[in-house]
Amino acid sequence: MGSQSIVQIACGDQHAMALCRGGELFTWGQNTHGQLGVGSQTTLTPKPQLVERLKGIPLAQIAAGGAHSTTVSLSGAVYSWGKNSFGQLGLGDTKDRDCPTYVAALEHWKTVFISCGADHTACLSKEGLVCTFGAGGSGQLGHNSTRDELLPRVVAELWGARVSHIACGRQHTLVYVSSLDKFYFFGSGDERQLEDERKPNQLIPLPINSPVNTGKSCQKKGESKKGIKITAGVHQSFVRCKENKNSYLNGIATLEDKEVDAWISNSKCRESIKKNIILIFSSEACINGSFLDKRDKHFKTSKEVSGIDMSEVKRFYEKISKNRTAYQEVQKEIRNLLPSLSPSPISPENFRVYLILPFLLQEKDGDSFLSLILLAQAILKLHPEGLQTLECLWSNLETSFFKELVNLYQSVSQQVLFEFFLSLITTGPGHFFNLDPAETGPLQILQMLYQVNSRTGFRVHESNFHIPQVREIINLCSWFNIATVLWKLSKYPCIFDRENKILVHRTECSFLSRTSPTPFIWIPETWSFRVRRQHLLQDIWKNLKSASNQDFRKMLKVSFVGEAGVDQGAVSQELFSIAARTLCQRSTSAFCHSSSGLVWFPRRASRCEDEDTFLLIGTLCGMALFNQRMVPFPFPRALYKKLLDLAPTLEDLEDLMPTMGRSLWRILNEESDNLDLDFTIMEGEDSTDIVELKENGASIPVTKDNRKEYVDLYVNYVFNKSVQKPFEDFMQGFLRGCPARNWKMFFPKELQVLLQGYTTFDWHLLEKNVMYKQYNKLDQTIRNFWTVFHKLPEEKKRMFLVFLSGSDRITGYGLEHFRFLIADPQVENPDESSPFASTCYLILFLPRYSSEKILKEKLLFAIEHNEGFGCE
CATH class of the missing domain: 3.30.2160.10 (Hect, E3 ligase catalytic domain)
Structure with a gap:
């Protein structure tokens, strides 16, 4: 143990325990039943060994029995190990344990003291209740029987007595009730008596004469409470009077207000202060034992309750950060501690450190930045059940503290990506493959916090998770045609806002469709998709069935047989729109129709004549997503949840x-x-x-x-169950139709809008986003056009949208992706030089007509006959 400061010692028959002020517990001696708690089968250990399993638990007291050991934490959690032949470990069985095991039966019992006999154990609660367990053959459990108890059981005869002290002898138990100034005894009498002289065992607690007049010998002038310590040995018991009313146990080091005030009142961090800081902040147990909720809430520490008063944590930070020297020493010790945190904590009390430390590392400096990265790595080393516990504790943080935690990791993640971006600029594309896994720790924590936030009803707005710098990284990836970084960053969708998700998706689709004839010259490959308008579905299915997987990685170019329209977006959009509308007609029998106007998969797949129907429909939907087109099937949001592996509700x-x-x-x-x-x-x-x-x-x-x-x-x-086969077919087709994978970053509502588009929109916003060629927005022709357009009824406006883009919906990618250009054909007779077209893309050739009347006539004619203005 070296120079460790010992605060408690406990001895069993042939083993010993020592608790250090820094929170470490050491044991040594005989280990035939595992009573040393070190997980070793060695029968004898002459030198003190650290009990690793209790590392990080803020212990309040230790106790040793004949061949078993117990401890109590500051929050009343009891751990036991060693011999268990009579159930003295309180675990409900008689199996020995060689490592500390949590006594679940005493959860929330608020244990403040524990004592061990040869083969039995007694616990005292904060409310003064006593429970016992283990060997009962001599009546030492006080339950009016000689039966052994495998689980803790309250001593009913002491109910309401408010016991203040307990002590276990080899086969007896002694308790003291301060309010009555009486001692109670139960168990075996003096074992040294001959068999025929032995007194009968005492099976229930009965008072005995006080060995001293505690009222006189222990009471100070003006003090109403007595300080009593009782100790029970093999054959005798002892009483010691104390002059103060506080606990006679020395404890591990924890933060005290007076001590902290002394730290910050000194302009320099003196050696004594430095030692105290090192003592506490180099110890996981001491940190976990500090900042406990003083309203006794910490006695309920569990996966849901941390037991910490987070406002006290913040108050300490505000104090200590005023003294730069002291604060730097705290930071240094925290940084040294972080790599040693255990990946497999045994108690919810271990997790306090993960809640406390982030709030002590809020300084905007390099030390805090490094420490938060190390803390993220320590969290990610936790085993799955540990991560689950931490997430549960996060979810129960007050919203203000949870938001601070989110903002803290968002800030660190932002710094990580900013430094990564700078390295990309300086080192070029070679660094794209070297995104350090250690540096992605904060991003992973931020994503975990986002998932907690979503499960608890989005207490913190999504924008708190977004990182603006990702746009520059996406643009660089696009420039170098490298998808690796985007693939890695897509694992943390919370950092992307909707626009950046769309940019990632479009960039990935562009990557997949490109071929490079020469370095840094990327040309998209195209898939020529010819269909007959009169046999649209038949031709679509034929094209899909004959396609190779490589075809789906190409950009779609649709042409209708016998029509002159060139596909720059609107022609392929028209194909998807007509296909969706046709497949949703009741006569096709592809889907079940609901009274809500939505469609769903049939519960009997035999309704579809073609067994590949939903495979092909899924392929069509995947192709629409890959080509950034809408396919307006009136699916419920549940479909998009299922695509993203989320359960419908x-x-x-x-x-x-x-x-x-x-x-x-x-x-x-x-x-x-x-x-x-x-x-x-x-x-x-x-x-x-x-x-x-x-x-x-x-x-x-x-x-x-x-x-x-x-x-x-x-x-x-x-x-799920009733539509398993058709949905599985749909999903298989969807993944084939969309070889990109980053679309899984989208929320269900976002994916729904991307594929179905917006059905309501602001026409004035459409006007605002239009671009002009050979025109400006103040030209009389343009003003006349918009005057005419805004006077049209809603139905006619939608028909104009169909004429213009192939759909009566605005793309879910947003108006900024709705590239609508009005151009002047600059010819004398535009009606003759601009051929009629049944479909067009988003360039409208608008001749310079002089009056609203002529524009209106042309506009209505074009809408109703899908002809007239001259569009390509």
Whole structure:
């Protein structure tokens, strides 16, 4: 143990324990039953060994039995190990343990003291209750029996007595009730007596005469409480009077207000102050034992409750940061501590350090930046169950603290990406493949925080996670035609706002379609897709069935047989729009139609004549996403959730089937227990087929207790189980049609808008975003055009949009991607020189007509006949 400062010692029959002020626990001696807690099978350890499993637990007290050991944390958690033949470890069995094990039965018991006999254990709660467990053959458990107890059991005879001290002898237990100034004894008497002289065992607590007059010998003048310490040995018990009323146990080092005030009041960090800082901040246990909630809330520490008063953490930071020298010493010790944090904590108390430290590293300097990266690495080393516990504690942070945590890691992630961007500029594309995994730690933590935020109802706005610098990185990736970095960054979708996600998706699609005839000259490959308007679906399916996987990596160029339109976007958009509209007609029988106006997969795949129908529809949808086109199937948002591996909910079912959704909500809120339902639903067109939602569902009634399960199974049946085959086909086709993968960054609502487009929009915003060639927005012809356009009824405006772009919707990529250009054909007779076209892309050739009347006539004619202005 070297120069460690020892604060507590405990001895068993043949082993010893020592608790250090820095929070470490050492054990040595016999280890035949694992009583040293070091996980070793060595029977004898003559030198003190660190109990690694308790590293980080802020211990308040230690106790040693005959061949077992116990500890209590500052928050009342009890750990036991060693011999367990009689259940003295309180774990519900008689199996020995060679490592400290949490006594779950004492959770929230608020244990403040523990004592061990030869083969039994007694615990004292903060409220003064006593529970015992282990060997009971001599009555030492106080339960009016000689039965062993494998789990902690309250000593009923002491209920309400508010015990203040306990001590276990080899086979007896002694307690002191300060309010009555009485000692109570139970268990075996003097074992040295001959068999025929031995007194009967005491099975319940009974008072004994006080060995001293505590009222006189222990009470100070003007003090109403007595300080008593009792110790029980093999054959004797001892009482010691103290002059103060505080605990007689020395504890590990934790932060005290007076001590902190002394640190910051000195202009220089003197050696004594430095030692104290090193003592506390080099110890995970000491940090975890500081900042405890003083309202006793820390006694409920669990996966949901951290036990920390976060306002105290912030108050300490505000104090210590005023003294630069002291604060730098704190930072230094934290930085040294971080690599040693255990990846497999045994208690929720271990996780306090992960909540405390970020709030002590808020300075905008290099030291804090490095420390936060190291902290991120330590978090990511946690085993899955540990990460789950930490995420649960994050989710229960107050919103203000959670937001600060998000902002902190957003700032660090921003700095990481900024430095990465600078390195790209200075080192060129060779560095694209060297995104240091260690530096992505803050990004991973930020993504974890985002997922917690989404599960808890988006308490923090999404914009707090976004990092603007990613746009410059995306642009550089596009310039060098390198997709590796984008692929890596796409693992952290929270850092992208919607526009940057779109930019990543478009860039990736561009990468996949490019070929390079010479270095740094990238030309997109195209796929010529010819269809006949009268046989549109037949020709689409034929093209898709004969296509190779490589074809789907090319940019689509559609041409309608016999038509002169050149596809610069609108022609292919028209193909997707007509195909979706045709496939949603009831006569095609491809989908089930809901009263909501939405469509869903049929529950019986046999409804479709072609078994490849949904594979081909999925392929068509994937192609639309890859080519940045809309395919306006009226799918519910549940489809886009399923594409992104998210589970649809009852809200989604109500969206698709409003009447059924409202009915299920009523079931969840029904007061009566008689719901007259079982775990079946009626299927088929005539609703005669009975489907069981679970095994033997017809014989299981729906009650208040299981109605949530019924609703969940119903939702799962509609969205998953009943449509498994058609959706799997759709998904397979979708992935083939869209070889890009970064689209999984989008939220379901974003993916829905990208594929379905906007159905409502601001026409004045459309006017604002139009570009002009040989015109400016103040020219009389332009002003006349927009005057005429805005006077049109909504239906005519939408028809103009179809004439212009091939769809009556605005692209989900936003108006900035709706490239609408008005140009002057600059000819004397534009009607003759600009040929009619049944489809066009987003260039409108607008002759310089002089009056609103002529413009209106031309505009209406073009809309209604899809002809007239002259468009290409």
